[in-house]
Amino acid sequence: MLAAAIFAGSLTLTSCMDDIESPDLPPAAYVSIFQGATDAPAMDIYANQNRVNQNPLEYAQILPYSAFYPGTRDFRFSAFNSATSLLEKDLVLAADSVYSIFVANEAEGIDAILTKDVWEEPTAEKAQLRFVHLSSDAANVNLEVADSDVSVAEGVAFKSVSGFMEVEPGNVKLAVKSTSTGETLIQSGTLELKGNRVYTLVLRGMQAETTGDKKLDIQLVTNFVNY
Template structure:
């Protein structure tokens, strides 16, 4: 497989989004052919996942601009969207309150792709950011990473059926692994304790498709045995190479 360099990957992704915006604009009227299109400002692309089980549905702001149209609830994700670059002040607040649950500053670089994960902490919530860098997916290979967002779960590792080597050797709370190549097909994923090798939770049979980039998220609480807050895993698709 040819590997896209970090700079080439980010440029191609940003260019594709910008080109789509320009194409939509130019299609409005052929009369605009002679009008010079304004240069688009530099942008970063950010996705936000709400993984704090005790948090209320929330609104999220970046430098006072609300970034979600509907309140974001537990296990929900905002897809990648363009953000201004530089130091961005993110504020998370309950949807029915102006009081902040968390304020945090993240630096966003031009043509870079990020995921922000909201997580539980001892009191309140926290947010972590990961720069998302993956190889160009092909029909013969998919890619998968692992995110640990269960505050009362011990260190874990991730196993994939058909392999004797862990896909992710060790994961601590609020850690985000690198993207790893996997062979498309039907697989089972198991999250195991690094201390006891006990299976904490596993998926059923999943069809992992080529040309795709995935994130598997461990979320919820071991202490909960029923309801939405119990320990669970969630598969999110980051990117499809059409």
């Protein structure tokens, strides 16, 4: 459980402190935020008026898991140093749960997709991988292990998040293919997936862009390592 891992260090007491009671930790949810909106500026992010990022969050950057008060939280996404909101959205967080927020383009503005992160206890024999579709001009896609018939996720639509799937650890190339035509839209270089780890592969950028930071790309994120 990620929550236990986050606080494992804070709960360890030395022998000379055995007779001191540790304070109860307040209930919390744990949230990461990925900025996948190509058209958005560097952003400040707030939850109920509390700024959650120390530095402006740029495109393709991620805020790692951190603790949030549970309940309905008013998330506000603004351009850096701006009082004007790009998006305000109420998101409900449950105590002792783990979430990711993915920021994506909309026809006008941006959207924030909240997903609960649920994976199996990682083992050395398997890696776990899920797929997130944040490319607004790409239709439904499949994620496959290149040059094989191994499918990781099928028919994934824009702003959708697949479940975590166990995959063999090792060096792999992953291909994103059009569901309708089978055409390979983009393929990764060689990626090393390790056991005891949980990953997310993000499809981001735009098919219409052929150069620069906004072109179609894939990005591998490590969610959790079972040390």
